[in-house]
Amino acid sequence: MRILHTMLRVGDLDRSLDFYTSVLGMKLLRRQDYPEGKFTLAFIGYQDEANGAVLELTHNWGVTEYELGTAYGHIALAVDDAYKACDDIRARGGKVVREAGPMKHGSTVIAFVEDPDGYKIELIQRA
Template identity: 50%
Template sequence: MMIRVKELEKSLDFYVRIMGMTILRKNEYPEGKFTNVFIGYGPENKTTTIELTNNWDTSEPYDKGDAYGHIAFNVENLTEAMEYLKSEGVKIKSEAKKMNHGKRILGFIFDPDGYVIELNEPLNV
């Protein structure tokens, strides 16, 4: 998945420091005036990654469009995760609660660019 971010350092602070991801690689393209940073929880060849693209000359927030839904992450303890995120100043969209029409516990937050992120606890099957 690739998302465009307005302020790369703010996004990296969110995804790396707060969400615990690792920068896997960073490429700058001066001729194209953009930077790509690939982040994830493990090696690119073994886990899913997110590509953050920062267009250097973008000054306005990106339009998310109506096709984008959200990014989803599993967390071991959603209540603890939400408390931690609040303490870091992360904007909460929806507190942890049982999902509508299902059994999973979900919470939703916003990243610095306003992208919605779902956090959920794995079902114990």
């Protein structure tokens, strides 16, 4: 077994696709409208689905926002340099909500950014 994808419901698919592709550098792998169900699925990632886990962005037509709830934590991305990643993300219009620095009670350098729907993405600097 392996993880295939994680699904996030988004209020504005084009805005979310722009964030994940332009700000975080992912690729749109496939997109499909389901008119009878009134939703669209878009799969994005850094590699194709056969070789790694991806994100599924689900847009339910007519729904513009969601409550994130208290169970959701974050998505984690490995980066070479968390400080530079924050600068690059900010320069591309992204929102950094926790600047790069050592994690509490540890030495791993992390940072957090937020997507347009408020989902948190952790950046973990490779050792």
